[in-house]
Amino acid sequence: MKKVKIGGVPEHFNLAWYLTIKNGEYKAEDINLRWQDYPDGTGAMCKGLRDGDIDMAVILTEGIVKDIIAGNPSKIVQTFVQSPLIWGVHVANDSTFKVVEDLKGTKAAISRYGSGSHLMAYINAENHQWNLDKDLNFEIINNLEGAVEGLTEGKAEYFLWEKFMTKPIVDKGVFRRISDCPTPWPCFVVAAREDFIENNSEELKTILDIINNTTADFKAIPSIDKTIANRYNLQLEDVQDWLNLTEWSQELIDEQTLNEIQEQLHKLGVISKTVGYETLTHSL
Structure with a gap:
């Protein structure tokens, strides 16, 4: 069984990962997907990818764009949440x-x-x-x-x-x-280390297929609002507001959006240069 390590913030956005792991959906495909909570957020996940502590991350778009340009050996392989944070x-x-x-x-x-x-x-x-x-x-x-x-x-x-x-x-x-x-752009993407993509492209595609099947119908899961409220100690009406505002994605972020993100970050002095689409992304 192939062991894969993925990181993300312990927040409601990532409940779909918890559900699919709990249901044994990855193990059914001979993949042992291990989730690592990163309460410290994007900077800590970028370090985790760089150090090889994790193979994949569900990470803020602007954070991973900045860190890839700064030398993180990873690529964006999909948008995870399309709506703004x-x-x-x-x-x-x-x-x-x-x-x-x-x-x-x-x-x-x-x-x-x-x-x-x-x-x-x-x-x-x-x-x-x-x-x-x-x-x-x-x-x-x-x-x-x-x-x-x-x-x-x-x-x-x-x-x-x-x-x-x-x-x-x-x-x-x-x-x-x-x-x-x-955020003036899609908020979360899935990123993976380049060496992991190169050596495990089939497993990566399987992982994304499984999570996409869940996020495509996430809002239709029975009592999902109550589940989120209980698990993350949130008020039910706040969760319902959040669900109304949130849209998941099953596609790779497009070139125009990444160019706009880079232009904004460059204008702010957050990144020193802009790079090509292929430097930031990998299409499976």
Whole structure:
């Protein structure tokens, strides 16, 4: 049986992977797919791919694009979630900040450099015409727990994270969400190490076929909203809102979209150059 290691954030977006693994669908095809949670997010997964700790990752599009250009020996093999990720701009509940403009020049909490929370801080700053050199400052907090501590203790002033996963923290009165900042592109892709693609293309295709069969009909799974709410400690109405906003994909991201992502990241100074479609993707 072929052992394959895949990483992703322990969030509702990835429930389909958990269900297909639990149902033994990969083992039925002689593949032992092992899931590795990455609560620290994109930057940690990029490192996992680089170090060979994982063969595949379900990862934020902008993060893996940046890291492939920086030398990560991986390729995007499919879009996973087609719809944008809606990031909430969060502050400590008792802070004096009321609107995003109040945050100009203050410190953003980020999980690590190159992470989604780091890159989206740039997008947020660009949306509000800030000076990217003067008005952006960062404090590394590793993960969501670190962000709670960082904002509460005043180590940083604001934090961007997926708004539905942070909703329970907002509901508890720890964070206050003052704005939303959607990604202007499909939010999650599946990436794989180049050596894994080269040596295991049939297994990779089988894995994608299995997950695609589930995501194609994900919203039709009986009581899926209740399952998500219970598993991820979310309110049922929030899960229903999220399901209405979320669309999965079974296709490879297109060249025009990747060019637009690169142009935006280059404009923000996040990447130093743009590259060709074939450098970033592999079509099975």
